[in-house]
Amino acid sequence: MKAAVMYEPKKDFVVEEIEILPPKSKEVLIRMAASGVCRSDYARLMWERPSVLPIVLGHEGAGIVEKIGAGVTRVKPGDKVMLTWAAPCGVCHSCQTGKYNICAEAVRERTSCTMRDGTTRLRKGGREIHHFDALSTFAEYAVVNESACIICPEGVPLTSAALIGCAVMTGIGAVWNTARVNPGSTVAVTGAGGVGLNSIQAAACVSASQVIVIDVDEQKLEFAKQFGATTVINAKSENPVERVMELTNGSGVDFAFDCVGSPKTIGQLWDAVRPGGTVVVVGVAPVGENASIPGIQLAFSEKILRGSLYGETRPHVDFARIVNLYQLKKIKLDELVTKTYKLEEINQAFADLIAGKNVRGVIVY
Ligand SMILES: [Zn+2]
Ligand SMILES: [Zn+2]
The missing domain is CATH 3.90.180.10 (Medium-chain alcohol dehydrogenases, catalytic domain)
Known part of the structure; x- marks a missing residue:
């Protein structure tokens, strides 16, 4: 062969x-x-x-x-x-x-x-x-x-x-299985590539009230809109944290998904979630790179920082569920x-x- x-x-x-x-x-x-x-x-x-x-x-x-x-x-x-x-x-x-x-x-x-x-x-x-x-x-x-x-x-x-x-399960699973985003919540996603677009459509599919998407590529931000982004932010021309705060009346989003995996984007999303909110790291950081967050905030803000591998898939349940929603034109x-x-x-x-x-x-x- x-x-x-x-x-x-x-x-x-x-x-x-x-x-x-x-x-x-x-x-x-x-x-x-x-x-x-x-x-x-x-x-x-x-x-x-x-x-x-x-x-x-x-x-x-x-x-x-x-x-x-x-x-x-x-x-x-x-x-x-x-x-x-x-x-x-x-x-x-x-x-x-x-x-x-x-x-x-x-x-x-x-x-x-x-x-x-x-x-x-x-x-x-x-x-x-x-x-x-x-x-x-x-x-x-x-x-x-x-x-x-x-x-x-x-x-x-x-x-x-x-x-x-891979891409679809990873992006969707981070939203549905790891974060368990509920209807009406506010969501930010950094990185609108193959995985990020799936986190975006997963958040839109469960009726997140805002899906704010951050990237540095205009073409990717255009795709993001087609997959359910309610607002897009080009981090080259705007400060993404300030913009997210503005869009959420100063409180920050409930859930944020980092589909890039760089120390910088993880830090930005940590600042962009509300107290008690959750940052899910989906992107894989290069070996040897460490993200850092202010230790004092772990207790005082009760923010959660966690990873998600392969959308925490239970493949025999989740793949079938995604295909069903595709057939219903929801994914x-x-x-x-x-x-x-x-x-x-x-x-x-x-x-x-x-x-x-x-x-x-x-x-x-
Ligand atoms: Zn892959
Ligand atoms: Zn096993």
Whole structure:
């Protein structure tokens, strides 16, 4: 099969023929239909977050079940499925306490860049190639865990459904699962990229009374309006904290979501939430960068600062819920896909990602 292989940090992907071994017990072979191009893949490519090489990246995908391994009961050949990059084992401490997004088995797979049994299914001339998040969606086929597969209903295009696997779930889940934003509350979101737009539409979907969006890119702020922003602030020309205070009669917002992940934007949102309000950090800060907040305010303001990984997803519940709301036209997915690419064009797709040309670029197989 054809795959985009990363051999060296900071170099182009090599698109070439490699071998894929059959699925083992509780594993499934997927014929990929689509894979989103995500900033987290780029972080691996640029070695901001090292992995094991060589590796096939890609962690936001959807496809069709081609073949099932022994003991698979959840899916059968021919099923259309969306894939989660944190396939819950169901039995570890995290899973048993409802924290499927930080399943210990999935964390172990992400670190070792292998499948759950510690081995790999990808080869090139006898050489082992590693898996990314036990998915590796930048290839025509992928071997994945059975529990990584969530059935996609008929009539939902897989090119759009693929994005639920990372950007959509991360952005929406931060608002619905982590912060539990309630109707009428006021919300600020920093960063109107692939994840931020989903936090924006999630807040609008649950009837937040204000959705204030902060970015430095006019094009992204335009998209933000289409996804439910009530006010946009260009932080290049306006002080975002002062503007948020103005818009909330000096009190600050109830909830703020940082989809950038920089010490500066975290600090700004800390200042922009009301006493007792919550700042949720969704964006991933570069290794070694520390956010700082005035310690005295932790007690006196009772503000809450917390992180949200993958929207605290319970994938088998949340992916289905998001697809249902998409079918009811309450959540936008198709509009997120601004350009599609062939696998051979993957290096261009990443150049466009970094140039900020797309909401989401998607590789279509
Ligand atoms: Zn688990
Ligand atoms: Zn991602």
